[in-house]
Amino acid sequence: xxxxxxxxxxQLNTVEPGRCVVSIEKRNVGDVTVLDVTGKLKIGEADxxxxxxxxxALGAGHRKILLxxxxxxxxxxxxxxxxxxxxxxxxxxxxxxxxxxxxxxVSTVLQVTNLAGLLEPNATEEEALGSFA
Numbered sequence: 537x538x539x540x541x542x543x544x545x546x547q548l549n550t551v552e553p554g555r556c557v558v559s560i561e562k563r564n565v566g567d568v569t570v571l572d573v574t575g576k577l578k579i580g581e582a583d584x585x586x587x588x589x590x591x592x593a594l595g596a597g598h599r600k601i602l603l604x605x606x607x608x609x610x611x612x613x614x615x616x617x618x619x620x621x622x623x624x625x626x627x628x629x630x631x632x633x634x635x636x637x638x639x640x641x642v643s644t645v646l647q648v649t650n651l652a653g654l655l656e657p658n659a660t661e662e663e664a665l666g667s668f669a
Contacts, residue, residue: 558608560589568665569598574607577615577642586615590622599631600668604661606637611645619655636664 558575571589593601603622608615619635626633635657638646646652658664 558585560585562589562593565602565665568600568602568668569593570602570604570661572604572607575609577608577611577618579612579614586618586622590625594625594629594631599626599629600634601626601631602634602636602661602664602668604636605639605642605657608639608642611642616645616649616651620651623655632668634658634664634667636661 557578557580558573560574561572563570563572571586571593573586577586590601601622603619623633633655635655637660638657643652643657646655646657658667
């Protein structure tokens with residue numbers, strides 16, 4: 537766990553109060569809802585934003601959800617928890633989750649936490665889109 541704490545502490549920057557650390561853009565590619573995440577998935581507003589985006593997609597009846605994490609510059613344990621919570625919510629709704637284009641920092645965090653195998657990230661968005669049943 538020491539390695540994980542070191543990686544996390546290297547990624548985090550202080551955020552000014554009231555400043556959003558993440559933005560999420562939603563788009564549809566066929567029957568897949570793609571959520572393009574930009575910024576830092578860390579405690580506070582970021583975790584709420586991701587949770588809300590996933591629940592909104594599920595509430596609208598979307599069951600194939602792809603998180604494109606190419607522009608995520610940092611992720612702490614709260615961000616990891618939100619990815620796992622998103623996975624659980626989507627699976628419980630009978631849906632499928634895919635991750636695509638992980639930034640190097642996110643990829644490292646998922647490797648260190650041994651979650652890469654569970655979340656099965658895809659190298660490209662096209663690969664992820666093709667992996668939905």
